[in-house]
Amino acid sequence: MKEGLKIVTIGGGSSYTPELIEGFIKYYNELPVRELWLVDVEEGKEKLEVVGNLAKRMVEKAGVPIKIHLTLDRKEALKSADFVTTQFRVGLLEARMKDESIPLKHGVLGQETNGPGGLFKALRTIPVILDICREMEEVCPNAWLINFTNPAGMVTEAVLRYSNIDRVVGLCNVPIGMEMGVAKLLEVDPDRVRIDFAGLNHMVYGLNVFVDGVSVKDQVISFINDPKKSITMQNIHAMGWEPEFLKALDVFPCPYHNYYYKSGDMLEKELKNYQEGGTRAEVVKKLEEELFELYRDPHLAIKPPQLEKRGGAYYSDAAVRLIHSMYTDKCDIQAVNTINKGAISSIPFDSAVEISCIITKDGPKPIAVGDLPIQVRGLVQQVKSFERVAIEAAISGDYATALLAMTINPFVPSDRVAKVILDEMLDAHKEYLPQFINHRLG
Numbered sequence: 064m065k066e067g068l069k070i071v072t073i074g075g076g077s078s079y080t081p082e083l084i085e086g087f088i089k090y091y092n093e094l095p096v097r098e099l100w101l102v103d104v105e106e107g108k109e110k111l112e113v114v115g116n117l118a119k120r121m122v123e124k125a126g127v128p129i130k131i132h133l134t135l136d137r138k139e140a141l142k143s144a145d146f147v148t149t150q151f152r153v154g155l156l157e158a159r160m161k162d163e164s165i166p167l168k169h170g171v172l173g174q175e176t177n178g179p180g181g182l183f184k185a186l187r188t189i190p191v192i193l194d195i196c197r198e199m200e201e202v203c204p205n206a207w208l209i210n211f212t213n214p215a216g217m218v219t220e221a222v223l224r225y226s227n228i229d230r231v232v233g234l235c236n237v238p239i240g241m242e243m244g245v246a247k248l249l250e251v252d253p254d255r256v257r258i259d260f261a262g263l264n265h266m267v268y269g270l271n272v273f274v275d276g277v278s279v280k281d282q283v284i285s286f287i288n289d290p291k292k293s294i295t296m297q298n299i300h301a302m303g304w305e306p307e308f309l310k311a312l313d314v315f316p317c318p319y320h321n322y323y324y325k326s327g328d329m330l331e332k333e334l335k336n337y338q339e340g341g342t343r344a345e346v347v348k349k350l351e352e353e354l355f356e357l358y359r360d361p362h363l364a365i366k367p368p369q370l371e372k373r374g375g376a377y378y379s380d381a382a383v384r385l386i387h388s389m390y391t392d393k394c395d396i397q398a399v400n401t402i403n404k405g406a407i408s409s410i411p412f413d414s415a416v417e418i419s420c421i422i423t424k425d426g427p428k429p430i431a432v433g434d435l436p437i438q439v440r441g442l443v444q445q446v447k448s449f450e451r452v453a454i455e456a457a458i459s460g461d462y463a464t465a466l467l468a469m470t471i472n473p474f475v476p477s478d479r480v481a482k483v484i485l486d487e488m489l490d491a492h493k494e495y496l497p498q499f500i501n502h503r504l505g
């Protein structure tokens with residue numbers, strides 16, 4: 064790679080962008096970013112300008128020579144990129160509102176990355192990421208694609224299996240959040256914590272947890288029974304766990320496991336929130352309005368602390384740490400989404416898994432774990448089956464395949480309910496689902 068990197072961020076108008084800028088500023092000496100291109104679509108133009116101008120003020124105040132470019136011309140931006148990061152949301156927050164509220168109306172969990180919401184986010188996003196890959200092939204075939212766009216596991220797998228880009232890594236803040244949570248809980252420096260992660264995105268387990276190489280898994284498991292000590296994220300309500308259940312599970316669940324092991328309680332909570340003021344999308348909409356109000360202030364030149372109310376905590380650390388390790392061939396261990404290649408024997412060879420990897424200049428090398436423990440293996444396989452069928456539906460636009468994906472999702476109680484939700488969501492999102500036009504009626 065040449066001196067100084069060219070980074071392109073697609074979905075650059077996102078309210079999370081200052082998080083990324085903060086990371087690039089903080090690590091500038093080790094990761095010399097020469098130019099950062101923030102790209103967005105016409106609908107996101109105003110946000111791109113507001114965030115982009117804040118980004119320019121941030122680098123200026125920090126005194127680092129990163130040149131920020133703002134553009135709506137994606138292909139032009141991609142030319143000769145070293146790293147392309149993706150953080151876009153097809154259909155903006157309005158689409159998220161539908162993803163979260165339509166399933167709830169039918170008594171099914173409304174979560175934007177899992178369940179019917181996750182399915183529809185995948186159906187809208189996968190064709191777009193594949194377009195981006197085609198452009199990358201043409202104008203920056205050697206770049207690495209670092210995908211943050213949710214559902215990150217499915218989007219990464221779609222790239223791995225259905226594009227010619229194999230230099231792709233999917234990244235989520237859940238693993239780093241779990242490590243930070245353990246550090247806080249045990250009052251130790253985060254550098255001393257290591258978790259052996261394995262599973263899927265938003266379905267990842269800590270198979271073991273270490274401080275200075277000594278296992279503290281049992282201690283962590285006994286602590287997180289208490290909702291006050293729960294390791295969770297801003298977007299997920301902490302409830303604590305039944306102590307005997309967690310002890311018997313014998314692995315460290317991620318915050319998203321609340322939706323699978325406490326489905327009824329989470330549904331009740333979501334329905335209550337929905338009736339009282341709206342889903343998480345509505346909360347995020349208000350937060351975004353506040354954030355953009357702050358971002359517009361010409362005197363603001365740092366990431367405002369209010370951004371911490373979003374679920375993406377440590378996102379900049381995770382992103383910059385990954386890019387830095389790839390750039391410097393650091394060979395440290397980080398958990399990312401990558402091709403399984405047998406690292407988890409109960410998951411298909413060519414699927415994306417979220418797993419601890421050695422991060423090298425040639426990409427992540429997963430650390431093999433063999434079979435997952437029997438008590439979690441079935442759920443992980445079930446969710447992977449859902450993901451594979453969902454990806455197939457996103458590509459083919461086939462109604463029956465989409466219905467199959469919806470029905471086999473663990474949140475959905477029957478084929479009948481699946482069909483009702485599917486039909487309503489296909490209609491609500493039709494603008495962003497051109498691949499379904501001819502298949503609408505099966």
Ligand code: G6P
Pocket residue numbers: 213235236237296297298343347372373374375376
């Ligand atoms: C967590 C997840 C992210 C997700 C975010 C949503 O951090 O790991 O994948 O994007 O929550 O947060 P939000 O503030 O948008 O609800």
